[in-house]
Amino acid sequence: MTNTVLEAKNIVRDYHVAGGLFTKARTVHAVKNVSFSVERGKTLAIVGESGCGKSTLARILTLIDAPTAGELFIADKKVDIAHAGLPPEMRRKVQIVFQNPYGSLNPRQKIGDVLGEPLKINTDMPASERRDRAMTMLQKVGLGPEHYNRYPHMFSGGQRQRIAIARALMLNPSLLVLDEPVSALDLSVQAQVLNLLADLQDEFQLTYVFISHDLSVVRYIADEVMVMYFGEAVEYGTRDEVFSNPQHSYTKTLFAATPRADVDSIRARLARKKTAA
Amino acid sequence: MSTETTAVPPKATARPGAVAEFWYYFSMNRGAVLGLVVFALLVLVAIFAPLIAPHAPNEQYRDALLTPPIWWENGTAKFILGTDAVGRDILSRLIFGARYSLFIGLVVVTFALTSGIILGVLAGYFGGWVDTLIMRIMDIILSFPSLLLALVLVAILGPGLFNAMLAIAVVLQPHFARLTRAAVMAEKNREYVVSARVAGAGHLRLMLVTILPNCLAPLIVQATLSFSNAILEAAALGFLGMGAQPPTPEWGTMLAAAREFILRAPWVVTFPGLAILITVLAINLIGDGLRDAFDPKLKRS
Numbered sequence: 001m002t003n004t005v006l007e008a009k010n011i012v013r014d015y016h017v018a019g020g021l022f023t024k025a026r027t028v029h030a031v032k033n034v035s036f037s038v039e040r041g042k043t044l045a046i047v048g049e050s051g052c053g054k055s056t057l058a059r060i061l062t063l064i065d066a067p068t069a070g071e072l073f074i075a076d077k078k079v080d081i082a083h084a085g086l087p088p089e090m091r092r093k094v095q096i097v098f099q100n101p102y103g104s105l106n107p108r109q110k111i112g113d114v115l116g117e118p119l120k121i122n123t124d125m126p127a128s129e130r131r132d133r134a135m136t137m138l139q140k141v142g143l144g145p146e147h148y149n150r151y152p153h154m155f156s157g158g159q160r161q162r163i164a165i166a167r168a169l170m171l172n173p174s175l176l177v178l179d180e181p182v183s184a185l186d187l188s189v190q191a192q193v194l195n196l197l198a199d200l201q202d203e204f205q206l207t208y209v210f211i212s213h214d215l216s217v218v219r220y221i222a223d224e225v226m227v228m229y230f231g232e233a234v235e236y237g238t239r240d241e242v243f244s245n246p247q248h249s250y251t252k253t254l255f256a257a258t259p260r261a262d263v264d265s266i267r268a269r270l271a272r273k274k275t276a277a
Numbered sequence: 278m279s280t281e282t283t284a285v286p287p288k289a290t291a292r293p294g295a296v297a298e299f300w301y302y303f304s305m306n307r308g309a310v311l312g313l314v315v316f317a318l319l320v321l322v323a324i325f326a327p328l329i330a331p332h333a334p335n336e337q338y339r340d341a342l343l344t345p346p347i348w349w350e351n352g353t354a355k356f357i358l359g360t361d362a363v364g365r366d367i368l369s370r371l372i373f374g375a376r377y378s379l380f381i382g383l384v385v386v387t388f389a390l391t392s393g394i395i396l397g398v399l400a401g402y403f404g405g406w407v408d409t410l411i412m413r414i415m416d417i418i419l420s421f422p423s424l425l426l427a428l429v430l431v432a433i434l435g436p437g438l439f440n441a442m443l444a445i446a447v448v449l450q451p452h453f454a455r456l457t458r459a460a461v462m463a464e465k466n467r468e469y470v471v472s473a474r475v476a477g478a479g480h481l482r483l484m485l486v487t488i489l490p491n492c493l494a495p496l497i498v499q500a501t502l503s504f505s506n507a508i509l510e511a512a513a514l515g516f517l518g519m520g521a522q523p524p525t526p527e528w529g530t531m532l533a534a535a536r537e538f539i540l541r542a543p544w545v546v547t548f549p550g551l552a553i554l555i556t557v558l559a560i561n562l563i564g565d566g567l568r569d570a571f572d573p574k575l576k577r578s
Contacts (some may be wrong), residue, residue: 062475063475064471064474064475088477091475091477092477094475095475095476096471096472096475098468098471098472100468103467103468103469104468104469104471104472105469105472106469106473106487106491107469107491108490108491117473117476117478118476118477121476121477121478121479121482122476122477164472167472167476170476171476171477
């Protein structure tokens with residue numbers, strides 16, 4: 001078995017928009033010919049503006065939607081949910097964490113049930129063992145056993161995102177797709193969650209596909225970076241390559257558009273303002 | 278739920294905070310509380326009918342036909358609300374009639390709710406042609422005046438209390454199906470549903486365990502309002518001779534039998550009518566209160 005956890009070859013996803021009475025049916029190409037591969041324990045960051053196909057790609061990688069064309073290999077096994085269906089052991093290998101921690105937890109489910117549900121569905125583990133595992137996982141993500149019997153509405157955004165991460169890890173997946181996992185959180189909590197993700201990656205040898213539009217976050221967590229623009233992967237390389245020497249014009253624009261908040265650049269901006277005034 | 282770490286109750290009671298909050302908003306609505314009190318009294322009356330009623334509901338006092346109520350001229354304390362044309366005590370019949378009305382409401386709402394939820398969840402969850410098929414059938418049912426459709430159904434099935442209940446359930450059921458479908462469609466694409474899917478939940482689990490509990494609030498309100506609707510329609514069918522058959526002490530049937538005496542002995546018509554009015558009003562008030570308590574937009578914080 002090689003070290004490649006995820007490999008995508010020429011993934012294409014089209015959406016057919018049905019025509020109305022006066023409009024023609026048309027096809028939207030959400031993802032065009034995207035190929036990449038991720039090795040065990042590494043993080044691939046997918047960057048791009050809103051509507052460029054990032055989340056569509058995430059849904060394909062988590063085996064929620066089928067690609068229109070192209071091949072997807074998970075742990076060197078070809079997955080084809082459109083025709084061959086999805087074997088349950090594949091389902092366990094890929095899990096997802098969503099952007100909005102307020103929408104991704106069932107409001108009527110206690111945290112314990114949220115964490116136990118994947119085990120309940122996928123294994124025939126007795127309830128006591130499920131509880132023990134959920135408790136352990138709660139502690140791993142920095143929450144306590146006293147949170148086991150609480151409902152999602154009793155938690156803050158950062159805590160909820162930890163719960164969502166814990167749920168994703170319950171089945172010991174090898175690949176975790178993180179769909180903008182920190183963009184709904186405030187900055188200090190972002191840092192906590194990112195550190196947690198980094199720790200968990202070391203502990204479980206997890207592979208991340210990290211979707212984001214926040215370049216500072218990407219610079220912190222990514223090993224490889226793929227830049228998407230209108231459904232195409234316009235740039236793909238290691239983090240240092242992409243950040244130090246962007247090739248595509250869109251990538252350059254993207255980097256230039258990142259607001260800078262370090263003290264030096266703020267001073268420089270104020271100085272510029274002063275001279276202009 | 279404080280700092281206790283080891284002893285986790287296997288099944289704790291439903292959110293106490295939520296119940297308290299619900300009661301707070303519900304009790305803000307005076308009418309709803311009044312309705313609840315009246316309804317509770319009605320339930321007690323129905324349960325203990327044989328103990329409360331002064332006479333048997335079908336016993337005919339041949340020497341006391343059309344006796345007026347107690348505060349009228351010639352009224353006697355033996356028949357507080359008077360007697361009807363064949364000498365049966367109206368109060369006792371009303372008390373026993375409460376059993377029928379509540380039973381009708383309960384059975385009809387259970388039927389309509391169950392079938393409506395099943396159809397609505399299927400339509401909302403699967404969409405496509407399943408949705409189209411189910412909802413067009415619902416539209417057809419809704420396009421008939423409800424009482425007329427119930428009448429037709431009873432005419433086909435044959436008059437009787439059970440057939441009347443069945444017909445009313447069929448007529449009320451599209452409302453539940455529509456409501457469920459709308460709620461399921463709204464919840465279906467929420468991220469927690471996708472999460473459950475990624476966790477491996479099948480269709481049945483997604484529909485019943487993940488989505489349905491989050492759609493219940495509007496359904497509870499609709500169920501309450503349908504409860505009174507069912508009583509009203511059963512009374513109407515009874516009045517038209519298609520519902521409960523005499524001598525059943527059902528309120529609508531009592532009204533129908535008393536129609537001839539509306540001028541000579543108005544009390545025979547008045548009291549069953551009042552009973553229906555008060556019951557339906559009480560339940561509608563409860564339904565309004567429930568809607569206010571469940572609707573986050575109406576909450577004052």
